[in-house]
Amino acid sequence: MQRRSFLQVLLAGVAGVFSWLRGDGAAAATVASPPGDVSGIGRIRAAFPSPFPDPSGRERLLGDITGALRALFAKRTGAIRLAGDALLDYDHARNARLPRNMAADTHEAVAPLLKHLDGMIQWAHPDVHRLHGGATAASVIGMTLAAVEDPNLVWDDLSQGAASAEMEVAAMLADLMGFDPAQASGIFTFGGTGTTLYGVRLGIEKAQPGAFHDGVNAPMRVFASDVAHYAKLSSAGWLGLGMNAMQAVPTTDDNAMDLDALEQALRATIEDGRRIACIVATAGSTDAFGVDDVGAIAALRDHLTAEYKLDYRPHLHVDAVVGWSYRAFSDYDFEVNPLALSPRARDGIRAVSARMEGLQHADSIGIDFHKSGWTSYMSSLFLV
Numbered sequence: 001m002q003r004r005s006f007l008q009v010l011l012a013g014v015a016g017v018f019s020w021l022r023g024d025g026a027a028a029a030t031v032a033s034p035p036g037d038v039s040g041i042g043r044i045r046a047a048f049p050s051p052f053p054d055p056s057g058r059e060r061l062l063g064d065i066t067g068a069l070r071a072l073f074a075k076r077t078g079a080i081r082l083a084g085d086a087l088l089d090y091d092h093a094r095n096a097r098l099p100r101n102m103a104a105d106t107h108e109a110v111a112p113l114l115k116h117l118d119g120m121i122q123w124a125h126p127d128v129h130r131l132h133g134g135a136t137a138a139s140v141i142g143m144t145l146a147a148v149e150d151p152n153l154v155w156d157d158l159s160q161g162a163a164s165a166e167m168e169v170a171a172m173l174a175d176l177m178g179f180d181p182a183q184a185s186g187i188f189t190f191g192g193t194g195t196t197l198y199g200v201r202l203g204i205e206k207a208q209p210g211a212f213h214d215g216v217n218a219p220m221r222v223f224a225s226d227v228a229h230y231a232k233l234s235s236a237g238w239l240g241l242g243m244n245a246m247q248a249v250p251t252t253d254d255n256a257m258d259l260d261a262l263e264q265a266l267r268a269t270i271e272d273g274r275r276i277a278c279i280v281a282t283a284g285s286t287d288a289f290g291v292d293d294v295g296a297i298a299a300l301r302d303h304l305t306a307e308y309k310l311d312y313r314p315h316l317h318v319d320a321v322v323g324w325s326y327r328a329f330s331d332y333d334f335e336v337n338p339l340a341l342s343p344r345a346r347d348g349i350r351a352v353s354a355r356m357e358g359l360q361h362a363d364s365i366g367i368d369f370h371k372s373g374w375t376s377y378m379s380s381l382f383l384v
Contacts, residue, residue: 044102047102047105047106068110068114071110075117075118081120082118083118134374135376143376166188167186173186178360188382190380192229192319192368195321195366195382197238198382203277203279216240216241220245221245221275222241222245223247223276223279224319225255225256227288249265254290257290257297259296266314267304278314278316279297280317281297282319317366323356325373327359364383364384
């Protein structure tokens with residue numbers, strides 16, 4: 001079977017509509033027509049039924065999802081990779097065009113999607129080391145329910161309980177991070193990079209009120225450790241500050257931001273007439289798991305704000321997308337050890353959990369549930 005992109009498959013139905021509008025009746029000739037409807041549109045609807053309002057469409061959806069999962073699970077042989085040819089053909093993908101003929105039914109449309117997963121690493125496999133442990137059944141079901149009903153969080157009238165669910169999760173995590181749930185808020189966004197982007201954006205507005213409407217017209221800098229995620233660069237570039245406005249601060253042997261180096265950099269920036277757009281601290285770097293001393297950074301920020309009589313307080317964002325879950329152990333009794341953790345795991349978790357105690361001093365925090373929250377990609381919360 002020829003490889004087809006996901007977009008091709010998703011647009012197959014559209015191609016069929018175009019074909020019938022052009023009068024190309026052969027495009028869907030293999031699709032059975034519903035009683036009393038022999039038009040091209042009728043055949044398309046019969047091939048790809050909506051789960052609403054036709055009850056038979058709902059039953060077919062359940063059957064199609066079950067069939068697709070069974071076909072996927074059949075590729076699992078116990079090896080790290082799914083069965084199938086893992087060779088990638090980017091030239092073929094680049095030459096893909098919208099097909100003239102639509103797939104005959106959902107099964108035929110899904111088959112190429114399964115083919116695209118051939119040879120894929122199974123990230124939840126016990127022999128694969130990864131920041132992401134794989135999604136639990138509850139997470140997959142939640143994603144499926146959202147996909148079927150498709151709530152739009154732009155307005156609560158279009159999302160109903162889904163809107164309040166976002167607030168519930170934000171309140172839960174605010175409490176876990178040490179924020180006041182009654183004052184904190186949160187919004188889900190596009191991955192950990194999106195949370196850092198929001199953090200820097202709020203910092204820009206604090207450093208130059210009205211920048212959202214008028215644009216940035218004051219020289220600014222963003223500070224993050226030299227082992228912090230590359231989102232520090234992306235955010236500075238995307239927000240118009242420029243990647244050169246991001247200053248990397250050296251780290252100590254434990255991969256934490258050197259506070260003396262940070263103080264020197266902040267003082268030099270203030271004395272040079274620049275504004276501090278944002279200080280991005282890290283609570284668990286991606287590679288070496290560096291944890292910055294958020295409490296000490298906040299104290300330093302406050303001291304310099306008072307000393308230099310700044311007319312704003314620089315924003316402190318914490319990239320905790322990797323390490324946030326250690327806060328769940330903030331009230332764990334490590335002596336009783338009710339989870340029966342091994343001595344090595346217990347001591348390691350206790351040490352890291354203690355270093356996470358300063359998160360409540362942050363102005364905003366980035367959290368990834370698709371890392372240590374056991375959900376599917378992507379599920380990230382910006383908490384403020």
